[in-house]
Amino acid sequence: MGNMELLTGVLSRTGDVIEGVGGDQFGLPTPCDDYDVEALINHIVGWVHVFEAGCHNRTYEGDASAYRCGADPASEFREAAAGLVAGWEQYGFDREVSVTGGRLPAEQVFNMTVMEYLTHGWDLATATGQTVPYTEQEATEALARAEATLPPQYRGENMPFGAIVPVAEHASAVDRMVAFMGRAPESALRSS
Template identity: 65%
Template sequence: MSEVDLLSGVLSKTGDIIEGVGADQLSLPTPCDDYDVEALIHHIVGWLLVFEAGAQGRSHDVDAANHRCGADPAREFRTAAAGVVAGWGAYGFDRQVTALSGSMPGETVFTMTVMEYLTHGGDLAVATGQPIPSIRKPQKSWLARRPHCSRGTGARTCRSARSIPSARTPRPSTGSWHSSDAGRTRRRSRRPAGTCR
């Protein structure tokens, strides 16, 4: 599996999760303290627009922190995702890329993008009761080599590969979320710091 294929798969699954969110779920809490489901979707899409511009070699004019999606967030996400994948495929990683507040090595921005959507795709799935996408062996191997991809960049988006949830691994009762009343009521316990911007 190439790195670009890995990212394409992650973004495709994240788009599916966004599409699976019901209108009655937008106010549900998420594992990110600062975001309910609706705010997390805005965050996910807004930052992908930033990453898309960088992958395509452009500077961005998106205020990701205040981005608000239109009527079809899943379509907006998938359009940006196609641009991200095409940009990395066409221009590669050996370059400086505009992201966050300045220029960064391409491989760092690429890795941040993978981790952002592995993390927040799982967050959104958990919050809305959808299956968490599993991580396959080639993905785990790649992630294990990049456990601290955003250290020193001002971003707080990465966890080690071992902390990313897998659909094949049941969540223990002592995990980040507990459910009762058929999943209608959730209470949050402590989550590792530094996973949500």
């Protein structure tokens, strides 16, 4: 699966999950302990603007953590996601990209983007009772990229990522991906 096919698929499905959230679900908890549904949507949409600016060699001038969506978060997300895809297509991967002040290899930032949106899309779908939409191929590719990108020193207490959650031997690629990102998929509760 090529980079753009992977990114386009993950972003499109994440937009669908955002669109599927009901207004009465905003206060629900999510598997991402720091966020209820509304805060997670704001985080997802705020950070897509950061990634979109970075891949266009710009700096996002706002504060992603303070971002608040308007009346149509799915449209906001899809518009910025389209710009994100366009930036990668236009500028490619043979460069460094800045998303949080420091400059990183473009491939690393791309991998972070895929990890971010598949994982948080899963969080949001799970919290709101939606079918997790990501394909096994997307999740397999995202997991390979996550394993290459996320070093152990970023895991644990007071760190951005939790410990890898063990899953059953027969777990789906989606479950293995979110477990790698510190989530406890249903299959983690079943014996292998």
